[in-house]
Amino acid sequence: MIHISNLEKVYDNVPGRIPAIQQINLDIERGEIFGIIGHSGAGKSTLLRCVNMLERPTSGTITIDGEDMIALDSRQLQVKRRKIGMIFQHFNLLSSATVADNIAFPLKLAGMSKAAIRSRIEELLELVGLTDHARKYPNQLSGGQKQRVGIARALANHPDILLCDEATSALDPQTTSSILSLLLDINKKLGITILLITHEMQVIRAICDRVAVMEGGHVVETGKVLDVFLKPQHAVTKDFVGQVSDLNTDAKAGEQSAAPEASVSPRGTRVRITYIGSKTYEPILFQTVKTTNVSFAILQGTISSMKDVPYGQLVVELTGGDAQEIQTVITKLKQEGIDVEVLSS
Ligand SMILES: Nc1ncnc2c1ncn2[C@@H]1O[C@H](COP(=O)(O)OP(=O)(O)OP(=O)(O)O)[C@@H](O)[C@H]1O
Ligand SMILES: [Mg+2]
Structure with a gap:
């Protein structure tokens, strides 16, 4: 226009x-x-x-x-x-x-x-x-x-x-x-x-x-x-x-403000997961890991909305399983249309 x-x-x-x-x-x-x-x-x-x-x-x-x-x-x-x-x-x-x-x-x-x-x-x-x-x-x-x-x-x-x-x-x-x-x-x-x-x-x-x-x-x-x-x-x-941040805007911030014990002894792969729209309310993370040996700890999280679109962002640490299994979890999450960014592994 x-x-x-x-x-x-x-x-x-x-x-x-x-x-x-x-x-x-x-x-x-x-x-x-x-x-x-x-x-x-x-x-x-x-x-x-x-x-x-x-x-x-x-x-x-x-x-x-x-x-x-x-x-x-x-x-x-x-x-x-x-x-x-x-x-x-x-x-x-x-x-x-x-x-x-x-x-x-x-x-x-x-x-x-x-x-x-x-x-x-x-x-x-x-x-x-x-x-x-x-x-x-x-x-x-x-x-x-x-x-x-x-x-x-x-x-x-x-x-x-x-x-x-x-x-x-x-x-x-x-x-x-x-x-x-x-x-x-x-x-x-x-x-x-x-x-x-x-x-x-x-x-x-x-x-x-x-x-x-x-x-x-x-x-x-x-x-x-x-x-x-x-x-x-x-x-x-x-x-x-x-x-306005309830979110971190770069990987470094994600690492620094995550739970202190996690940054002292990093045990797994730390990722930032971003959900947009109706996926925000679905238990996709749980369903993805439950058939594997991988478990997750939530280090930081936000669920909010922008205009009328809900979104969620979590920093989680994936532990257990081997590197291959963790990679499979990340791939599956991405296939679900979720944005996954590896912060540290
Ligand atoms: N009538 C004018 N004559 C000369 N310079 C101007 C005039 N109006 C704006 N400027 C200059 O143009 C630039 C951009 O100004 P503008 O007013 O568009 O900025 P702005 O982003 O709206 O700023 P603010 O948030 O303070 O309102 C500034 O350097 C300003 O000094
Ligand atoms: Mg102005």
Whole structure:
């Protein structure tokens, strides 16, 4: 749906010319929630703002539904932007307008009649759970409520795409979680494609389908959230995954934090086993070893879920049997579709 190719943005309004984003290639599919994570200054906002042409790229292309965004004139862009909602970290509400008037703003710009605006505001307030707050001003609302107004305003003209720039970064964890649930709900109910940027892996893990990791203006890693989470490749990604880690992100960490007695006297083969989906709840490990002389000790383990996919990761030590038998167990586990990584043997 959104196709980004060789995108580059150089800010030349400052001494030294800043290449804010370079060689960005991304394809975002209709209906998905795509996250972009990166440290401050990585180029996330620049990339997001290029999608709706709030920033003009220096080179490269962006097409949305096959339409070349860079080629649009200002009138065409205005029309196209109505179908791309945007929400911000600091909400960007008009402080002198009520909740209802803030939401009405884009509807008036689109030339809607007063009666139609009234009924659309009611629908939107209900969608974001603010029906009783229509006449309040922004300074009479909590941060979470302000963001709900931001979301209602962004959805006013039935957009196909919602861009979220650090939409939960100013909120406490509980409010963050309620706003993320609302975004997920909107994505499911309305089928809106969501492109969100954040510096928090929790946000990615809670609602995104795929993620791109940015550093120094480049995308350094991209993939399905579960894959990136369970097998991060780039150092920056490992760092982000570490933020929320109930998991170890490399073999060494697996060894070091395993049970002390096991690292003192390694007796067997230590492996990390990763289950994804319904396999998480099946007794595959037990069933695989029970017909052999191999037994296992669990040194470390996690069972959790990402978006709605359950996953489990265990560090276990396989003992008993001979090397051949242990290898057979590992092969059988792999045949069951389980990821097995040998940490030490
Ligand atoms: N309007 C601008 N003019 C000049 N340089 C800019 C402008 N906007 C951003 N930059 C520079 O471009 C680089 C990327 O900035 P950007 O705002 O995209 O980062 P970010 O990943 O969104 O960071 P943060 O997490 O702090 O919001 C930075 O070096 C920044 O200083
Ligand atoms: Mg930013």
